[in-house]
Amino acid sequence: xxxxxxxxxxxxxxxxxxxxxxxxxxxxxxxxxxxxxxxxxxxxxxxxxxxxxxxxxxxxxxxxxxxxxxxxxxxxxxxxxxxxxxxxxxxxxxxxxxxxxxxxxxxxxxxxxxxxxxxxxxxxxxxxx
Amino acid sequence: xxxxxxxxxxxxxxxxxxxxxxxxxxxxxxxxxxxxxxxxxxxxxxxxxxxxxxxxxxxxxxxxxxxxxxxxxxxxxxxxxxxxxxxxxxxxxxxxxxxxxxxxxxxxxxxxxxxxxxxxxxxxxxxxxxxxxxxxxxxxxxxxxxxxxxxxxxxxxxxxxxxxxxxxxxxxxxxxxxxxxxxxxxxxxxxxxxxxxxxxxxxxxxxxxxxxxxxxxxxx
Numbered sequence: 001x002x003x004x005x006x007x008x009x010x011x012x013x014x015x016x017x018x019x020x021x022x023x024x025x026x027x028x029x030x031x032x033x034x035x036x037x038x039x040x041x042x043x044x045x046x047x048x049x050x051x052x053x054x055x056x057x058x059x060x061x062x063x064x065x066x067x068x069x070x071x072x073x074x075x076x077x078x079x080x081x082x083x084x085x086x087x088x089x090x091x092x093x094x095x096x097x098x099x100x101x102x103x104x105x106x107x108x109x110x111x112x113x114x115x116x117x118x119x120x121x122x123x124x125x126x127x128x129x
Numbered sequence: 130x131x132x133x134x135x136x137x138x139x140x141x142x143x144x145x146x147x148x149x150x151x152x153x154x155x156x157x158x159x160x161x162x163x164x165x166x167x168x169x170x171x172x173x174x175x176x177x178x179x180x181x182x183x184x185x186x187x188x189x190x191x192x193x194x195x196x197x198x199x200x201x202x203x204x205x206x207x208x209x210x211x212x213x214x215x216x217x218x219x220x221x222x223x224x225x226x227x228x229x230x231x232x233x234x235x236x237x238x239x240x241x242x243x244x245x246x247x248x249x250x251x252x253x254x255x256x257x258x259x260x261x262x263x264x265x266x267x268x269x270x271x272x273x274x275x276x277x278x279x280x281x282x283x284x285x286x287x288x289x290x291x292x293x294x295x296x297x298x299x300x301x302x303x304x305x306x307x308x309x310x311x312x313x314x315x316x317x318x319x320x321x322x323x324x325x326x327x328x329x330x331x332x333x334x335x336x337x338x339x340x341x342x343x344x345x346x347x348x349x
Contacts, residue, residue: 089335095343106340
């Protein structure tokens, strides 16, 4: 069942979106869509069903913190786990993400094992794995 | 006569030197006043700090792209060696089957070949994943390049402003109009992007394990 979960990968760099999607596929999650910023992501989240969001932070139009905030204040979306995957390495950003309700935080550059561990940990906590 | 001539040329040279000196002094004063008048003094001070930062950012890009290229070439070498092994083993097992198909199966050559190929493909798959992961430099260097471009645009914009402000009242040549700036300059970005020099900076984490420790210490 877990393999049918649908992911939304949000990053302004197409290379990174491809990398994350390919990694998700390698670890068993082949259902994934992409968005290049928070605005596009929010639009997709409101118009289709997703189970998991993997989001960058530093993006144009709407950054990852703003997207996280929008998701968490939307009754229909707030249950969604949001895993931040970002180059932002300041401790205050990490703490802020956790306080705003991020399910996990990965700093770039990262490994396949790190992504797999975090995704599986979050899904286990939610009883989805 | 010759003494008088050399004496007068010496005076002229001294006058010229004095004149040049005064002109440089006047220009320096004008530049200083202009910078103050435009409120650019602080910006110039900032450039002094930002240019070394830009240099370390460019070094970071060079390092990251170099490491990525190295990683890709190493992974390609490993994948090619596994690929060569599969090709050679396929030729060898093919020859054994042609020679004596029953013996090739009975002696376990075919089964060993299948096991070996499966193992080699796992190694090739890992190499391909490593090659893919090495491309993450595009994202990280892209963010850093964007910051350096913004800095260059900011300096260019201020210099053009300064040029216009200090242009003579009746110039011999018409001053070139300042080009319309299309860059968006974020002077105080909220987000910092990749950390170029994490060493000795207590405000940033140096890797995923520090992120995990920090979140765990906060009960997340």
